[in-house]
Amino acid sequence: MSQSRQINVSKNGVPVIAIMALAIIFVAGLFVVGFDQGHIFSLVYGEEAFQDLYIHELTHDMRHAAGFPCH
Amino acid sequence: MKTFLFIVIVIVSGAAAGIIHGGMNLVFVEPSLDQAIGIENQHLFATGEAEDNSEFWVEYDDYRTWQKTGQVIAGGILGVSIGSLFGIIFTFSRNTLPGKTDLKKALILAGIMWLVVYFIPFLKYPANPPTVGDPETVVLRGILYLSFIAISGFGALGFYKLSKKLKTKKFIAVAGYAAFIGIMFTVMPENPDNITAPMDLVDHFRTMSAFTVSIYWLSLGLILGSLWSHYKPHKEIPPSFN
Numbered sequence: 001m002s003q004s005r006q007i008n009v010s011k012n013g014v015p016v017i018a019i020m021a022l023a024i025i026f027v028a029g030l031f032v033v034g035f036d037q038g039h040i041f042s043l044v045y046g047e048e049a050f051q052d053l054y055i056h057e058l059t060h061d062m063r064h065a066a067g068f069p070c071h
Numbered sequence: 072m073k074t075f076l077f078i079v080i081v082i083v084s085g086a087a088a089g090i091i092h093g094g095m096n097l098v099f100v101e102p103s104l105d106q107a108i109g110i111e112n113q114h115l116f117a118t119g120e121a122e123d124n125s126e127f128w129v130e131y132d133d134y135r136t137w138q139k140t141g142q143v144i145a146g147g148i149l150g151v152s153i154g155s156l157f158g159i160i161f162t163f164s165r166n167t168l169p170g171k172t173d174l175k176k177a178l179i180l181a182g183i184m185w186l187v188v189y190f191i192p193f194l195k196y197p198a199n200p201p202t203v204g205d206p207e208t209v210v211l212r213g214i215l216y217l218s219f220i221a222i223s224g225f226g227a228l229g230f231y232k233l234s235k236k237l238k239t240k241k242f243i244a245v246a247g248y249a250a251f252i253g254i255m256f257t258v259m260p261e262n263p264d265n266i267t268a269p270m271d272l273v274d275h276f277r278t279m280s281a282f283t284v285s286i287y288w289l290s291l292g293l294i295l296g297s298l299w300s301h302y303k304p305h306k307e308i309p310p311s312f313n
Contacts, residue, residue, distance in 0.1 A: 009072075014072055025082075025152060059141055061141060065280050070201070
């Protein structure tokens with residue numbers, strides 16, 4: 001019976017944990033490729049990351065090609 | 072539902088479509104990017120910020136090679152990211168999507184999402200090559216672009232839900248969404264940047280960019296639909312494995 005299952009599922013039987021995991025991947029991936037201006041590396045390297053823009057530079061070409069705002 | 076299999080199929084499809092996208096960009100989009108960055112370099116030489124010597128070009132070539140590998144890596148990351156959204160929506164809409172097979176359903180959803188969260192926002196805020204964007208406005212442009220994608224996506228979802236309540240399905244949803252997005256299209260502010268690069272370069276870049284993003288959505292629908300048809304992650308696991 002559905003009540004005895006250990007995993008929380010939504011109305012149509014999709015596990016909530018799977019949806020949450022994919023939602024986190026969606027947001028994180030979109031931020032890395034589309035919008036990061038040093039924010040993620042600043043968690044480790046501090047203010048310097050906003051000057052280096054490592055992720056911005058690495059994803060630069062895809063950022064333009066996929067239509068995200070860039071400079 | 073086979074949860075682990077579902078997640079693996081979504082991630083593999085997203086990564087594969089994303090790497091195809093990145094690879095296609097190397098062929099179709101990179102020439103425009105190189106041309107646009109060439110204009111930026113001429114500005115650097117003209118303003119004295121850089122010197123046109125062999126040292127500059129060696130460093131520049133290394134740097135661009137690194138950025139081009141980033142094109143494919145970022146393609147994989149973006150592919151998995153957008154693929155995850157696609158997987159979430161596919162699993163919730165699979166039973167109501169038209170089409171007899173999972174492949175057809177996935178292709179139809181990919182087409183709808185391509186239109187709603189990519190192509191309509193692209194018409195409002197088209198892609199631009201380097202040299203066009205003003206660094207001062209990048210945050211504003213990011214907010215505008217993301218907001219318009221969200222407005223379009225949630226608008227389509229809202230009208231779809233409304234059509235189900237009214238039981239007059241397609242017509243109300245499509246007409247309502249078209250009117251709504253038409254109004255939002257005129258209400259939302261324009262991209263604040265002036266285009267200073269040659270227009271033929273910008274137009275060519277935009278065409279190639281839209282082409283490869285479209286290939287991404289097509290690949291995503293094809294790959295996820297095929298894998299779903301083959302492995303059927305929606306099927307319940309037999310009780311003995313529960």
